[in-house]
Amino acid sequence: MATRGETMHEFVAWPKTTRLFRDIIVTEKLDGTNAAIHISAFDKRAQSPYPGTAYTTVVGGTRYIVSAQSRKRIITPGKTTDNFGFAAWVYENAAQLVTLLGEGLHFGEWWGQGIQRGYARDLRSFSLFNTERYAGIRETVGTATLGVVPTLYVGMFSEKAIGTALGNLAASGSVAAPHFMRPEGICVYHTASRSVSKVTLDNNDAGKWEA
Template sequence: MSDFEFKPWPKTPRLKRSIVITEKIDGTNACIYVNDDQTFVGAQSRNRIVTPDNDNAGFARWVYANAGALADTLGPGYHYGEWWGSGIQRAYGLKNGDKRFSLFNADRWQSHADELAAVDSLGVVPVLYRGDFTTNAVDDTVAQLAESGSRVADFDRPEGVIVYLPAARQGFKVLIENDHLPKGLAA
């Protein structure tokens, strides 16, 4: 018997639909996990589960210290975002161990800013543009961010943007500096 089975080609999303452009924060990718009955909260980096004893820039310590409030505010699921601030990448002018977690899913969380603010150091990535996809919209948003500086902090060297296409459920990064270079070659 053959192991050949029918696998259909997936539907192809349309390009000329709405996009959401958010600021790309230069920190470390992180995730808060809350189980279905909200009795367990965990933390992970891009590559591994982290704990207060085996941490990633203090993220797990912050998650565990705020576990109850995070479970109540975020609810069940995997909540991805960027852990940034003092001692992490660009630091954004934050000092003395001051760090923040900004959730990526701006469409879901932007309208809950007050609830998020109730948890110390929790927020959402800033939305810079919402509208129809055009390369001009992307280029104009990047240029405006480069000129005006970061929206997450008083910082004049933001990294770039994330262009999210909801129809494709995919994000693409565009950097202000060296966007044309592969990650390993960008200085």
């Protein structure tokens, strides 16, 4: 046992170093609010209790627990407990979301009317981040749309490809909201390291991506 002034020394391995020149997925970065939907089949044997504020719905004879979160906390419908109405939308459309998404933790961006830059839209959307898992999803769910963030490039890591994607956004505007000429930037997902980086069109990254 360690005494005062001593520390326990244990082996800690250096994390595996991934190769840079592997596939990347470049998507449009949307300026909304980060959100996620939790969906799980009810299990009365579960050791961890479900949040008391979670919503329950039955789909195909199975009861599901559905909850919503913002970037920092679990959220629920209500003036002071929600985040731009995301939880209210999730609860109101829980059965359809369970059918479309299935079990899991589904991350995306809640964006559109009245959220951040708004994109000159009169409705809101939840755009999922995982472009491979949710490929093909594009549905109207209640008063909003459910889809996937736009993919701008898929292939080997390339600074040129990243610069081209940013240049196209700057010149042509948002892909997610056509004709909106103030897109935020891009996200770059590196498949080998499973990490995400961002490059924006504002002054924070000005000049760093232009050839």
